[in-house]
Amino acid sequence: MFDLLEMDDEARGALLEGLSEQQTADVATAANRYPDITLKFEVVNAEEVHAGAPVLLAVELEREFEGDLPPVLAPRFPTRKDENWWLVVGDKSSNGLLAIKRVALQARAKAKLEFTAPKDVGKATVVLSFMCDSYLGCDQEYEVELDVQEALEEEEDEQMSE
Amino acid sequence: MYDNTNAERPLSQVNALLQCHFSRQHLTSDLAADQARVVRESVRLLHAMVDVISSNGWLSPALATMELCQMAVQVCVAWLDVDWDSTHHRLKFKQKLKVAMEDRLVRTTPHNHTHTQTGHVGARFPSLAATSLFQGAGSRGSPGRRRVCV
Numbered sequence: 529m530f531d532l533l534e535m536d537d538e539a540r541g542a543l544l545e546g547l548s549e550q551q552t553a554d555v556a557t558a559a560n561r562y563p564d565i566t567l568k569f570e571v572v573n574a575e576e577v578h579a580g581a582p583v584l585l586a587v588e589l590e591r592e593f594e595g596d597l598p599p600v601l602a603p604r605f606p607t608r609k610d611e612n613w614w615l616v617v618g619d620k621s622s623n624g625l626l627a628i629k630r631v632a633l634q635a636r637a638k639a640k641l642e643f644t645a646p647k648d649v650g651k652a653t654v655v656l657s658f659m660c661d662s663y664l665g666c667d668q669e670y671e672v673e674l675d676v677q678e679a680l681e682e683e684e685d686e687q688m689s690e
Numbered sequence: 691m692y693d694n695t696n697a698e699r700p701l702s703q704v705n706a707l708l709q710c711h712f713s714r715q716h717l718t719s720d721l722a723a724d725q726a727r728v729v730r731e732s733v734r735l736l737h738a739m740v741d742v743i744s745s746n747g748w749l750s751p752a753l754a755t756m757e758l759c760q761m762a763v764q765v766c767v768a769w770l771d772v773d774w775d776s777t778h779h780r781l782k783f784k785q786k787l788k789v790a791m792e793d794r795l796v797r798t799t800p801h802n803h804t805h806t807q808t809g810h811v812g813a814r815f816p817s818l819a820a821t822s823l824f825q826g827a828g829s830r831g832s833p834g835r836r837r838v839c840v
Contacts, residue, residue, distance in 0.1 A: 600763065602763050602764055602765075604711075604714065604764070604765040605729065605763050605764075605765070606725070606726030606727075606729050606730055607726070607730055609733070609763055612737070614740065614756055616744075616749070616753065618749035618752075618753075619749070620749070623748065623749045623750055624747050624748075624749055625743075625744050625747045625748055625749040625752055626747075628740075628744040628752070657753060659756040659757075660756075660760060661733075661736075661737070661756060661759045661760060661763070662759075662760060662764070663760060663763075663764065664757075664760045664761065664764055664766055667756075667757075
């Protein structure tokens with residue numbers, strides 16, 4: 529989709545040759561409405577991630593779209609549909625879902641996800657997925673590196689007393 | 691899967707209506723009204739399923755449910771390459787896109803969530819202002835009737 533938008537006019541013209549004017553217009557409508565979202569994330573407490581302690585992940589989302597956002601372009605869906613997005617933090621190795629948040633994204637949004645750091649000390653990787661509920665193929669996935677330090681003493685005490 | 695004696699049961703009816711939705715069958719107006727309701731509710735149910743699955747902490751079923759939700763909305767079943775409208779246009783379009791890619795006119799298409807799109811960000815929409823054809827066509831055109839799966 530983005531390739532189509534980024535092509536030179538000439539190359540795109542050649543690609544869409546043979547389509548009627550209406551069809552070309554449909555392609556353009558679909559391509560222009562397709563979600564184009566920039567995702568930035570940061571581990572807020574990156575310096576002090578302790579095993580078994582909470583990790584805060586701040587996510588910033590920004591959409592490239594001019595004007596008000598129309599509902600989802602879904603000609604075969606019976607009613608108006610608004611976009612919904614999920615932010616998911618997961619651990620691929622254990623297939624565990626660590627945190628999830630639903631975001632209704634218009635132009636921009638910020639979200640904070642909190643999850644528990646892995647139990648093992650050392651480098652760890654979790655996966656941040658950004659999933660749409662209405663469009664196919666626009667989901668994004670990022671690897672989040674964590675440097676897990678030893679568990680805090682207080683927590684150990686708590687665990688001992690349990 | 692489908693038992694004639696059970697044809698009157700709501701379960702069978704809903705199943706049939708959903709199958710018709712996903713295979714893009716045309717229905718008479720009565721059935722279409724029922725189908726519209728079923729489809730509308732199914733998306734809400736899928737959202738609820740995501741909630742239930744995620745409270746159990748299951749990663750891949752949650753992601754799969756989200757993808758199913760996308761397919762229900764767009765009526766595009768990603769794992770079946772069905773040519774619903776049986777026009778040649780889409781096929782021809784795909785072939786042309788392939789040729790264009792091989793000619794390196796375009797970069798390889800990032801698809802699905804398994805690929806990160808970090809390097810891609812920012813450059814995506816310079817065309818909004820620059821491509822008069824697309825903007826002009828976009829504002830003139832009515833909502834698309836055919837879904838383009840690139």
